[in-house]
Amino acid sequence: MRGMRLVHSGKVRDLYEDRGDIILVASDRVSIYDVIMPTPIPDKGAILTALSLWWFDQLRDLVPNHVISATDVPEEFAGRAIRCKRLEIIPVECVARGYLTGNGLKEYEKSGAVSGVELPPGLVDGSALPTPIFTPSAKAAVGEHDEPITYEQVEALLGEDRAAELEDLTLRAYELGQEHCEEAGIILADTKFEFGLDASGTLTLGDEALTPDSSRFWPLESWKPGARQPSYDKQYLRDWGVASGWDPADPAPEIPAEVVEKTRELYITAYERITGETWA
Known part of the structure; x- marks a missing residue:
């Protein structure tokens, strides 16, 4: 990531500065009740990115969006990052x-x-x-x-x-x-x-x-x-x-494997039903 600088790390997304643009990276982290859980949800970042890009396209005649490119991003972030305008x-x-x-x-x-x-x-x-x-x-x-x-x-x-x-x-x-x-x-x-x-x-x-x-x-x-x-x-x-009995505060518990998989399936279902496309 030569030349890139981390400018902000949020609950789910990380923002990097690159050539005057912002690289918005969606991680597989998940937060509930404003607490970042210790267990990631596989493919979550890619699903969020793909669905956001689809909706940005649907809404483009209503309001401009910050997308510059979904492909001109560092290779290690491919599929879950967007090059964006600074806002x-x-x-x-x-x-x-x-x-x-x-x-x-x-x-x-x-x-x-x-x-x-x-x-x-x-x-x-x-x-x-x-x-x-x-x-x-x-x-x-x-x-x-x-x-x-x-x-x-x-x-x-x-x-x-x-x-x-x-x-x-x-x-x-x-x-x-x-x-x-x-x-x-x-x-x-x-x-x-x-x-x-x-x-x-x-x-x-x-x-x-x-x-x-x-x-x-x-x-x-x-x-x-x-x-x-x-x-x-x-x-x-x-x-x-x-x-689970967890009081929503740190430290958060690990998410069981079956709950991780069910959550992933629900995100994929949302993507597929909304876009009409099969999640690869």
Whole structure:
């Protein structure tokens, strides 16, 4: 990796500087509850990279993305790395929810709202929302939890115009993703995006897009509100962590081989059903 410099190591991805560009490398590491697990998931980095590239292509008419090349990368990272534009990252996780579950459900049960968005009474785990909602969060350091914030807080942080632009792009990208996923027999329950500004100041989609790490994918045929939904994402691994008795904090336990393989199979299923391609 002569000439390359590691500039950041995240929970899942590592960023290198190379010839003025960024090399974004997806590892096989996996995190749940903001804790990096000691056991990798084979092929995970390659699956996330391939699926992100597929979605970036689907969304290209809606929003520019940071991809320069998926092939002009160091040989040792081939298949799980992207050469990217440098971005000034906007410090807000842009989350869209079409269904109620996870932390959104917990917040709703306490206040009847998610990120300040009032919701109808009587919703349960897995309920479809009347309309998709924008529920941003403030980006946190590795090992810390992103904190939900309101739209008004995004306006205060970034200004009215930028907040409106982020909400619009997030919801439109979610709706396009949901439309395609439904055609593939999948519910896109929620997802998150990361945006930044390129050298010309253009708002640009970065990081990853609509992967099992950043989204909840549920089988459409088995959707039934009022219970935990089967999924093609890392919710299976979260559920294993809770069932194992682990208190989500370091040190994290090793993941059993059968759980590793099942997690890998779910990621592959998400890729194949969404793209219509066979994972090689």
